[in-house]
Amino acid sequence: MINKQVANVKEALKGLSGGMTLMLGGFGLCGIPENAISEMVDMDIKNLTCISNNAGVDDFGLGLLLKKNQIKKMVSSYVGENDEFERQMLSGELDVELIPQGTLAERCRAAQAGFPAIYTPAGYGTEVAEGKETRDFDGKMYVLETAFKADFSFVKAWKGDAAGNLMFKATARNFNPNMCGAATITIAEVEELVPAGSLDPNQIHIPGIFVQRIFEGKGYEKRIEKRTVRQKT
Amino acid sequence: MLDKIGIAKRIAKEVKNGYYVNLGIGIPTLVANYVREDIEVEFQSENGVLGMGPFPFEGEEDADLINAGKQTITTLEGASFFDSATSFSMIRGKHVDLTILGAMEVSGNGDIANWKIPGYMVKGMGGAMDLVASAENIIVAMMHTNKKGDSKLLKRCSLPLTGVGCVKKVVTNLAVLEVTSDGFKLLERAPGVSVEAIQNATEGPLIIDGEVPEMDL
Numbered sequence: 001m002i003n004k005q006v007a008n009v010k011e012a013l014k015g016l017s018g019g020m021t022l023m024l025g026g027f028g029l030c031g032i033p034e035n036a037i038s039e040m041v042d043m044d045i046k047n048l049t050c051i052s053n054n055a056g057v058d059d060f061g062l063g064l065l066l067k068k069n070q071i072k073k074m075v076s077s078y079v080g081e082n083d084e085f086e087r088q089m090l091s092g093e094l095d096v097e098l099i100p101q102g103t104l105a106e107r108c109r110a111a112q113a114g115f116p117a118i119y120t121p122a123g124y125g126t127e128v129a130e131g132k133e134t135r136d137f138d139g140k141m142y143v144l145e146t147a148f149k150a151d152f153s154f155v156k157a158w159k160g161d162a163a164g165n166l167m168f169k170a171t172a173r174n175f176n177p178n179m180c181g182a183a184t185i186t187i188a189e190v191e192e193l194v195p196a197g198s199l200d201p202n203q204i205h206i207p208g209i210f211v212q213r214i215f216e217g218k219g220y221e222k223r224i225e226k227r228t229v230r231q232k233t
Numbered sequence: 234m235l236d237k238i239g240i241a242k243r244i245a246k247e248v249k250n251g252y253y254v255n256l257g258i259g260i261p262t263l264v265a266n267y268v269r270e271d272i273e274v275e276f277q278s279e280n281g282v283l284g285m286g287p288f289p290f291e292g293e294e295d296a297d298l299i300n301a302g303k304q305t306i307t308t309l310e311g312a313s314f315f316d317s318a319t320s321f322s323m324i325r326g327k328h329v330d331l332t333i334l335g336a337m338e339v340s341g342n343g344d345i346a347n348w349k350i351p352g353y354m355v356k357g358m359g360g361a362m363d364l365v366a367s368a369e370n371i372i373v374a375m376m377h378t379n380k381k382g383d384s385k386l387l388k389r390c391s392l393p394l395t396g397v398g399c400v401k402k403v404v405t406n407l408a409v410l411e412v413t414s415d416g417f418k419l420l421e422r423a424p425g426v427s428v429e430a431i432q433n434a435t436e437g438p439l440i441i442d443g444e445v446p447e448m449d450l
Contacts, residue, residue: 027280027281027299027301027303027317028280028299028303029296029303030280030296030297030299030303031297053317076357077357077358077359077360078356078357078358078359079355079356079357080356080357081303086355089355090352090355096355098348098349098355098357098358099358100358100359100360100361100362100363100366101279101317101321101358101359101360101362101363102279102317102318102320102321102324102325102360102362102363103362103363104317105316105317105318105320105321106318106321108318109318120325120363120366121325121366121367122325122362122363122366122367123358123362123366124366124396124397125344125394125396125397125398126362126393126394126395126396126397127393127394128358128362158297168314168316169297170282170295170297170298170314171278171280171281171282171297171298171299171300171314172296172297173281173314173315173316174280174281174316174317175316175317176316177316177318178316178317178318205316222296222297223296224294224296224299224305225299225303226299226302226303226304226305227294227304227305228288228304228305228306229288229289229290229291229293229294229305230287230288230289230290231290231291232290232291
């Protein structure tokens with residue numbers, strides 16, 4: 001077995017520095033790499049380009065990095081829950097590239113799978129397609145979207161082992177599997193690091209080959225963005 | 234005139250047995266509450282769940298289980314979870330049968346705008362551009378006019394587009410309209426709403442063909 005385990009978040013983030021391009025898994029605050037984000041806040045690295053579906057909320061997730069002006073550019077599909085983000089974007093402090101959610105996922109997957117680009121119908125005829133090559137396939141128009149290039153990918157999984165094999169839980173899966181192996185170095189933080197051999201190979205969502213470093217995270221807050229319940233009748 | 238629940242109730246009638254349905258945020262989310270109970274339908278949420286159920290009971294919320302609106306949810310028998318690329322494979326690959334979403338503007342040729350007001354509000358398109366570019370069957374749920382009273386059914390959208398020529402049907406507080414090559418064809422009136430009131434609230438081309446029935450809710 002090739003051992004990918006590192007002792008802690010500090011060791012996991014070795015080599016990370018300002019000005020780099022990062023991928024961060026998660027949808028809203030669900031399935032985000034909480035430990036890696038906290039460590040980046042402490043490291044105080046700046047000028048980061050972050051590829052992540054959302055930008056957190058004002059005081060959690062990527063919002064923590066935004067508040068300290070550590071992010072230069074965001075590549076996201078939806079940023080509606082973060083006032084500070086909106087302020088920095090409208091004032092021009094923050095460079096923002098908004099792209100369709102499926103395109104974001106597929107540009108990650110293309111990087112993971114070795115495709116330089118993909119054609120998608122999403123965004124054709126809109127400002128998202130401006131300046132991009134378009135092409136007709138069987139009478140329908142498609143936009144050429146290139147694979148992402150990133151230095152580090154930060155993902156959060158439910159369970160993992162020292163070989164880097166990962167399992168995700170419920171909708172905390174989201175972009176995390178698509179970002180594994182899509183950057184030069186993929187760092188997985190897991191809620192539970194189990195002994196190698198104890199995960200059923202049939203049940204593994206992401207094989208360890210896509211992960212370079214893995215560690216067990218601490219103190220997951222797992223904040224709920226919109227708590228909605230129904231009453232027992 | 235309908236309220237938001239009325240719009241959701243009317244759209245729920247478009248949901249057929251065996252459909253996989255994607256519901257957008259806002260009025261579309263309410264549609265799930267009014268689908269006939271004698272048919273089998275599965276709701277897809279693009280963050281990665283098929284077979285979405287109602288909100289959890291208090292104390293049973295799971296931070297790892299949310300819908301695309303970031304609300305806590307439950308799953309029903311037969312549900313599955315998947316990654317974002319797989320989720321949009323379901324959408325772009327036309328495996329989802331019906332998409333219901335909100336809009337700021339719709340034009341008579343089926344263009345839709347719902348993600349950006351330049352210089353004022355930029356929330357992003359989320360999955361809307363993927364959904365409208367691919368889905369065969371798209372219903373827009375929205376109020377007929379905006380807060381200022383201006384029509385949201387236009388000749389041409391004034392806001393940045395989400396997709397072109399993709400909307401098939403619009404259900405508003407005033408009417409059900411089908412998007413045709415000649416514009417909005419008025420199919421049904423909301424209870425108590427006259428054809429004239431709909432004409433006055435519609436800026437885009439409106440086609441009225443004979444007697445227009447009132448909605449049956």
